[in-house]
Amino acid sequence: MPPQLPPTLRIHHNPDPTAPKRRSLLATTALPTPGTTIATFTTPLLALPDGASMRTTCNYCLRTPTSTGPNPTSGTPTSPSGTQPPFSLKACTACKAAVYCDPACQRAHWKAGHKGECGVFGRVRAQAGRDWLPTPVRAVAQVLLLLHQGGGGAAAARVREAFGWGVKGKEGEGKGKEGGGDDGVVLEGNVEGFRKDGEVWRDMELQAKGAVVYAGLGEGEEVLKQAREVLCKIQTNAFNRLDADTGMTGIFLDAGLAMVNHSCVPNAFIGFDKRTAVLRTERPIQEGEEITISYIDNTLPKTARREALRLYHFECDCPRCKDDLDVYEVCQSSPDIRLNSFSLQPDLAKLRNPSIDRSKVSKAEIDAIYKKWQALTVPEGNDEEDHLRLAQARWEVCRPLVEAGMWAVEPLPTTIGQLAMSWQTSYKMVVYALPLLCFISTECDPIKLVAPFMPWRIKGVMGIVMLLAVTGEFTASGELATRCTHEGIVGTLAMADQVSMCEALLRLAIHHGSIGASEDWGVLKEAKAMLADLESLEGREQESKLLRAWARDPEDPEGAAFFESQVLGPIKALSSFAVETLEAMLDGKSLVKR
Template structure:
């Protein structure tokens, strides 16, 4: 069956040499957060190599195999190759019909030659395409150049050929794909495999989401036509075997749909470095005028949506309290390059990790002095410390101010739309840490192990259960706008909210929060949220920099 576009999109052709020789235009108006199109019949959708034994190879749901765990839904192995696994017989039959019938013998060859049950993701992807081409699959033929027409994917083969080390890796991967696919080796077939790999590299999407255990690639010929911008108006979310294109900003009828292929909050040179493998120079407004995250935020049409968030101060978003004159954009570029050059520590030595954190924080000192908390690499420096402290029994209490700080002073400026998945994950991180500190507070352990009197006092006075309920209502509201209803993070937030709503003796607080969630301007509900939730969140956030400075200067924050 040939590829098809959803009726909400149409293809627009622009004359070369523009890299946007094809683009997708909206056929109607889309408000922020609304679904533009769903892509549920991809050319390729597969888990990455290491996770193919813990992920259904067809629907891509993650769970456990029957041999590795007695809990959860078991995954069953293909009876022939014993490598691919499935969550039910329907998925196994569908995958067999789609591609596994052709690739099943591949895993036997892999096991025989290298003693593994999996192959690297690019190798498996190329092998699948080559076998589907051999089988005469019409959609794959049109996308990979044998059917002709407007569905053929761009490959940038000559440009990749000029990338020495990258091209050598491509040659190895293409050779492996041909060998494992059981195809006749020869320069013509190897050249075809390299071309396929270039097209996959240029057009496939990475499904990686460490928080939900999702990993692998997704390739759809129609979705691949969406062009890049560092100020995109849309974004992509993945739900198992489906990709959903959603509006990040208001999109007018006839407007081009754009997404970001990279982390678009990085400094300009880092963004352009990340785009090198796509072989075009971005000329979006962010790049053309070298706008930082604050400048993009100030003009964003999504700013009003933050009235129902942890950063409801719209005036602050439009006029951030930063000291821009204290650090130039050229200095920021230098800071980021030096920060990257520091690398990562080897092993788990706490002293090595501390030294690296100290070096990173000092590099970011000009950004700290300018109060430009949302400009990279400062937020990533804070996030890495927060992540490290979350997993430390000694430091977990101090992770709470850091995640509150990220959710109020960094993320709203970097990702203005409050329904963006990363912002919802940040809210859930606060909830989970409040659950931990709530236990410490109730048992009296907090005061015996934390040296920060302000932190201890704030948590002792706070209604941490109401804080969690309000945060979960925010997460459920915005998650329902910007993600699939089956998104694991959203389902977790809903489950936690149901548990809190079932607690006895909290009827008054819950009613006030329900009223606030239904109408953020409800006088009583809004006042309750302001006093019992937003105020303590902001107080906790205010301790973040102090805690960082103390810890990174060598001062102990934990009572002996």
């Protein structure tokens, strides 16, 4: 039987064996509201943390011990009220490798596959001297054991069906281009496609062999062939389970979710929350329209996108690829622009008619810029001079984009973002990270990710909150002026109501996080806890009243005026200092008072 799908979806089969898409998922009803949940997937075939992270993540529910965050009123770490208290992870008493947050998760994982793999880690420890496996190797070993050992209950039965164990002539499409049986069960592996890529195939052969050896299944050619096929199916159909809270990755494989096809201009997106994947609308979807997501970073230049899709063994023919549209052109045609009226870029005219000069750089030159940027060698150590030289080289490579004002075109946003990330953790440079994050949130992200409820845009807003917590403390103590040489930054922060700025940004994060993410998302829970702390402060009743009115109705006259003057104004001012700050640093000028 096919994977269970909600009534909002149906499988469409194309009878043409030469069609690039043999199978797709269609909407059975109109989904006009962006952020609507289309389907929730809670029983994946595989859900594994990445590599060594299996020692710091519950191996079943994929929770990590709760971390603390800075309080925007003090800049000091706190345990936010209302969040789940930290917990400890306990190792499996048999293998001592897999860890769990509680006995219930350990029992559930035992049934889901750990019963078979538990003995694997003893062999790993004996032969490799470690207590974890690379994620692909562990995934293949887990599947092989479920296929070979018999029994295993419902979990094993679902794995056997999805991987075509004992089923002849049944291969579904999955996330590749070839098609097969009409039941939509068996995952496609694209084995021949992988085999043609010599270097990739050699790596996959090594991973498959490792999985067979550690699973204790011998090294016969038949089982090695099975392992290679399993690995190809995992690589073709599994998703990178990127956790927006921690940045940790892993594998998430669900047969139903694997049927969603790719587009570089998708109408849906996937969010991961622990062991659950949620498919949501990114833009309005019509009845009968195909549901599509992006398998890759779809904001990359065309050549880079094609390279990223290479291992999926198809060539994308979406509008972005056919017409070689850049991020500004895609943004201009997006129906989600209107949602930015409640965001850090409420100037919708700027999104519809950006002030860029395309005569400064052609699309072919953009591809060349990205390729040259990628070729720059990243220093292995932490030498500041080496990293400064890399930043200078990257900035120079991006110079044509700077001159064209095309701040949202890669690799320029990543260049700025990496510097911001580096400065956030630097005692000397942390103040200067704030203008960079404000710039990214107003000039880059709204173009690249038009819908303001996309998780990475929410993370950007929360990043500004965290830095305002730090600079707020510096301002209150009088330390800011001794740490920063930029009079504009110092003056803006000295005059700003940084607590009101934090409250407004938290309200933005909570509003959009409630649309684009699960209520259990750590970022959303932390934002709610921080807002509760701010609302408990005395003497801020009037400011909070105005911000609540603005959050209920962005066009409320008094609330909108307060937001414009006390929140958006300072953010725009800080953003305006970002480029000159970058130029000064990259020219070797000191930004820190001695």
